[in-house]
């Protein structure tokens with residue numbers, strides 16, 4: 661339904677990562693006020709995988725997403741996006757790379773209110789300087805079930821419908837990876853399930869790679885795997901997650917984080933003794 665795309669392979673013929681993070685560190689500020697948001701992340705997101713990123717508040721999920729997407733530069737280590745090393749690239753080059761290789765879905769939809777649904781979905785193609793194939797745009801909008809709404813404005817749609825437009829906008833350029841930041845955070849349970857079904861479908865049918873930050877174990881269970889962060893480090897992984905397994909792990913991790921806070925009053929930049 662989403663149309664097929666050729667599998668991306670390395671010159672050697674093996675599968676390649678849509679995103680690879682090598683020893684990535686990110687420090688905000690300096691001196692006494694420095695916060696180590698990421699403390700040595702080594703991981704990769706394979707083509708065609710759907711990964712949820714979870715962790716307690718302040719564990720570094722947003723920072724991981726921003727560095728993986730080339731929205732922010734690591735303080736150390738490197739990020740390869742669709743095989744391209746982002747290290748040392750200036751803002752203009754990063755913007756071009758993002759337009760070519762990345763799609764975004766946000767909790768708050770972030771559609772442009774004065775543009776129609778069709779124009780919103782077309783925009784990433786125009787920004788990337790690509791030829792706009794109206795049939796293709798219509799097809800992507802049809803796949804998210806909004807073909808009757810092409811000429812409507814976002815304000816005329818429900819939250820769930822707006823998020824479906826955002827999915828169409830994110831996949832229209834056939835990006836190497838879609839980053840979704842709490843995509844169901846503003847939706848009721850049933851609408852959230854519809855949106856997650858669509859994300860899952862784009863992975864199953866077109867091999868879209870998706871990295872999704874979420875606080876919701878049910879949302880995470882739609883992914884192939886869940887990566888857990890604590891204090892800017894990877895604290896484990898679950899393959900083929902169920903909501904129960906994810907919730908259990910989160911309860912355990914949150915207890916680990918809160919225990920030293922209660923005992924020592926450590927701040928978010930403080931070193932904690934649970935490793």
Ligand SMILES: Nc1ncnc2c1ncn2[C@@H]1O[C@H](COP(=O)(O)OP(=O)(O)OP(=O)(O)O)[C@@H](O)[C@H]1O
Pocket residue numbers: 688689695696697715716717718719720721722723724928929
């Ligand atoms: N721009 C910034 N300047 C200074 N510190 C920051 C900045 N952005 C994030 N931080 C800090 O880095 C750490 C990780 O933050 P991040 O937002 O990545 O965590 P998170 O897991 O996404 O949190 P939440 O679930 O609450 O959104 C936190 O201690 C946060 O306070």
